[in-house]
Amino acid sequence: MGVVKVAVIVVAAGSGTRLAAGAPKAFVPLAGSTILEHALHSVAGMRDEPHVIVVAPAELVDDARGMLSRVIGRGEVVAGGATRQASVAAGLALVGDADIVLVHDAARALTPSALFDRVVDAVAASGAGAIPGLPVSDTIKRTADGGAIVETVDRSELSAVQTPQGFPAAELIAAYASAARDVTDDAQLMADAGHPVAVVEGDPLAFKVTTLWDLRRAEELLRPASATRIGVGTDTHAFAQADAPLWLACLEWPGERGLAGHSDGDPVAHAIVDALLAAAGVGDIGTVFGTSDPRFAGAHGEVFLAEARRLVEHAGWRIENVSVQLIGNRPRFAPRKAEAEARVSGLLGAPVAITATTTDGLGFTGRGEGVAAIATALIAR
Numbered sequence: 001m002g003v004v005k006v007a008v009i010v011v012a013a014g015s016g017t018r019l020a021a022g023a024p025k026a027f028v029p030l031a032g033s034t035i036l037e038h039a040l041h042s043v044a045g046m047r048d049e050p051h052v053i054v055v056a057p058a059e060l061v062d063d064a065r066g067m068l069s070r071v072i073g074r075g076e077v078v079a080g081g082a083t084r085q086a087s088v089a090a091g092l093a094l095v096g097d098a099d100i101v102l103v104h105d106a107a108r109a110l111t112p113s114a115l116f117d118r119v120v121d122a123v124a125a126s127g128a129g130a131i132p133g134l135p136v137s138d139t140i141k142r143t144a145d146g147g148a149i150v151e152t153v154d155r156s157e158l159s160a161v162q163t164p165q166g167f168p169a170a171e172l173i174a175a176y177a178s179a180a181r182d183v184t185d186d187a188q189l190m191a192d193a194g195h196p197v198a199v200v201e202g203d204p205l206a207f208k209v210t211t212l213w214d215l216r217r218a219e220e221l222l223r224p225a226s227a228t229r230i231g232v233g234t235d236t237h238a239f240a241q242a243d244a245p246l247w248l249a250c251l252e253w254p255g256e257r258g259l260a261g262h263s264d265g266d267p268v269a270h271a272i273v274d275a276l277l278a279a280a281g282v283g284d285i286g287t288v289f290g291t292s293d294p295r296f297a298g299a300h301g302e303v304f305l306a307e308a309r310r311l312v313e314h315a316g317w318r319i320e321n322v323s324v325q326l327i328g329n330r331p332r333f334a335p336r337k338a339e340a341e342a343r344v345s346g347l348l349g350a351p352v353a354i355t356a357t358t359t360d361g362l363g364f365t366g367r368g369e370g371v372a373a374i375a376t377a378l379i380a381r
């Protein structure tokens with residue numbers, strides 16, 4: 001296969017009965033535009049340029065065409081059917097020579113573009129269907145009429161699935177052609193047709209706007225910040241004299257010389273903590289975590305970061321992003337940069353960029369006596 005051709009079908013032909021907002025759901029206003037336009041912005045941000053097909057209610061095909069041309073500037077719009085399945089089928093008729101088809105609910109208005117790319121990559125790598133899903137966090141009960149509990153379902157085997165769902169185009173088209181029943185997602189039709197489908201990691205932002213509460217949540221997430229603040233933090237640790245494990249950016253670095261400190265000596269984590277506390281004006285690492293406090297002796301960076309995040313959020317702020325630079329000769333950071341960024345971003349619930357540099361042999365970092373880090377944090381409310 002040469003260049004993989006991708007088509008994305010955005011289904012937007014539902015009526016939105018549960019939302020009951022006076023218009024078909026995809027056309028309901030959301031933060032200055034509509035649910036459909038937000039969904040199209042996500043498609044526009046994909047790494048590759050897919051063929052885009054929007055499936056709209058018959059009476060709104062022209063409106064959808066206007067939105068599609070404004071947001072993406074290419075693609076097609078077709079009228080949907082009475083069920084989601086019929087709407088997907090209408091879109092499938094237009095996929096042309098695509099190798100991979102993604103089917104996406106317009107109602108998942110805030111889905112990150114990266115999730116589309118992840119699904120494309122998974123289908124391209126496996127040659128089979130891939131759908132995003134998240135672990136279920138609530139305990140799930142099976143109940144009978146009237147509410148009596150029949151059993152508790154083992155939640156560890158459950159996944160709450162989302163869209164975009166991606167499949168090899170030919171298989172999906174064949175599965176739709178031979179569909180024998182009405183289903184609520186495409187993966188189920190593929191399973192009926194005997195094709196394997198795997199779940200890849202989903203994204204909380206891919207939640208479906210179904211009720212008024214979901215719409216309010218989406219509005220809240222898109223609300224522009226009315227105030228922002230920044231903070232800076234630095235931290236320095238000397239390499240330990242005795243054998244000690246190295247902890248940096250909340251990761252252990254086997255085979256590297258450790259750093260000395262009351263806690264695990266993680267300068268990346270500590271610099272971020274100071275930057276966050278300074279931005280929110282809620283103290284600094286010394287006053288908040290006192291080195292005499294036995295709770296923090298030997299504690300890892302995640303303990304400090306979680307507490308700093310809690311204090312920032314408790315003061316009414318949310319973390320927008322953090323940028324950190326590590327200064328030192330060792331360890332070689334680049335090979336684990338992505339892992340470190342994912343770890344710290346996950347702990348803070350915000351994007352974190354971590355870069356590393358040396359000092360051309362100058363100063364204590366250049367002589368290899370220790371490691372320093374400088375962090376900047378932006379918070380908003």
Ligand code: CTP
Nearest residue numbers: 011012013014015016017018082083087106107
């Ligand atoms: N959808 C569609 N055609 C249909 C039904 C649904 O294209 N006949 C689309 C919706 O527009 C939505 C997605 O499928 O983007 C998921 O469906 P759902 O959340 O159920 O939306 P609605 O059917 O519009 O909402 P409701 O079930 O509350 O009426």
Ligand code: MG
Nearest residue numbers: 014015016084
């Ligand atoms: Mg529906």
